[in-house]
Amino acid sequence: MPTPAARRRGAVLAEDDRRVPAAVVFDVLGLDYEKAFASSEGHRASLQWLLERLEPGSRVLDVGSGTGRPTAQALAEAGHDVLGVDVSPVMVDLASRQVPKAEFRLADIRELPLAEGSFDAVCVYFSLLQMSRAEQSAVVGRLARALRPGGLAVLATVPLDVEGVDGVFMGQPVRVTSFAGADFTRLVAAAGLTVLAEEHALFSPAHPDAGPEPHLFLHCRREAA
Template identity: 65%
Template sequence: MRHEDQRPPAAVLFDALGADYEKAFAHAPAHLSALEWLIDRLPPAARTLDVGSGTGRPTAAALIAAGHSVLGVDVSPVMVELATRQVPEAEFRRADIRDLPLEAASFDGVCVFFSLLQMTRAEQSALMRRLALALRPDGHLVLATVPADVEDAEVAFMDQPVRATSFAEEDFVAMVRAAGLTVLSRRSITFAPDHPAAEPEPHLFLHCRHDGAGH
């Protein structure tokens, strides 16, 4: 097996997509609205975590512009290089969030935009529990996924083959609540990415708070 084939599937996908992903998704109104919702609730100079930080835009760029610090984590070296160049004020690490140590109560805000879909359901559930614990009491988390009752399904995404796993909407909400997060509001939309090979897709955005249980 070639070394490249040993990269995590998400790294292979997003290395290939690079800046095209930003062009297709960065101006999504629901994404920008979720960011505004989070920024409105963060304390001054908040410490934030961007899981699956991509090119750094719009998420890390918006948080930096609002005066907050950002740790962005992504498995794709191409994405980390782009983000470091585009949002130099933030810190970006090439790492798998499933393996990255996270200190308890260390972040005021967490963003998880479409970064769970290449994980198993068990991994998604375990990661959400860890992210909830990494939030300070009364910290906030915004989360987006493609809600669908699929496990390890082969799909084409922007002309790239990928295997995806998700939950139906109510099961996803239940998983997030079981992780210790209060879902304050949700938004379901259909979004058409700006890419010739992309199809309109359902998006689910959750706006959550950690109420401090377990600390």
Template identity: 75%
Template sequence: MTDEQPTRAPAAVVFDALGASYEQAFAASEAHRRSLEWLLARLAPGSRVLDAGSGTGRPTAETLADAGHDVLGVDVSPVMTALAARQVPAASFRCADIRDVPLADGSYDAVCVYFALLQLARGEQSEVVRRLARALRPTGLLALATVPLDVEDVEGVFLGQPVRVTSFAARDLTAMVEGAGLDVLAHEETLFTPARPDAVSEPHLFLHCRLRATPPAA
């Protein structure tokens, strides 16, 4: 008789399988680089930054840590987390589901959540964004990126791996973020083709937000 193995999050299974190939496929994203530049231009020296869904640590955690910021990356994939720790020793990384990580109110100057919500239900995505917003210090910054499609629990293939995807149309995503107490200061929509022979172009949406000075009523 063998011990039962704990059920692994679907995202952990997918990104454990992808490993470094994910970084290679998305390394050429200029929109991602511009998003990080937007953050860097507004962060005070030595800011505390949370990278939710930190992947391999590149480019997000590496770029922010190289600029002197105190970065914590959280990712559900143990393969990705171990790779990030090796590649970006100037940042800290934790293998965990962001939904389960305790986040003290007002504890971060900025939060990044790049393409980390797509395998969560819509209600879970909304709750995660609300938690991340509460974790920001007054007028803190949040950068969020996703694939802006009006889909819910749709089967697909991502870089050769089977996935189930849920997302919002751009307008609905913006409304969700604003409902969490964030003001969208800038956004960029673009088409990106991952660097793989079997890849197809996909829409990307980057939202650049600031915590509203007066949070909305509960």
């Protein structure tokens, strides 16, 4: 159990910070990441899709919750019970301060225990890209099982056929793995999710070291058994 000092402003800080690569990158980016993506109309439209379909007081898991905005904030302000998970201590602290109505936990979604059918909805906005393809497939499968039958999932990725490619993201070195759009959609369907809507966008983050990038948003449902 976390010590009392590890609990503050709704955050639960992990005692064993193993500094996964994504944590290093997003600790540095902090609020710059939020500012760079604040104008993403695709992200906000995806959130609106989810908000219009959730029952009051739904339990929602936000994977890779970042600074808490806009995802956790929009959900919490609508009265939903939000758990945000992120590997970056800086992001967890920022989110806890910016969105006090939600709970944020420092944890790796690849290892976090998830009870079957424990959430009404899951959000996964661009938080898989520094995982291997096998890890991405396993995580999506675990998240699908964590949804109750009829539960909703929104997933967003950069739909490119790349594996273990070294690059620079907003001035930070990263290693990226992703899928072509059709392959990612098949991965999601294989996990047991029905894709209800698919949206594509081209977005340019507001940062001098960032260029235009394709975005794919999938809006899904876990069917009843």
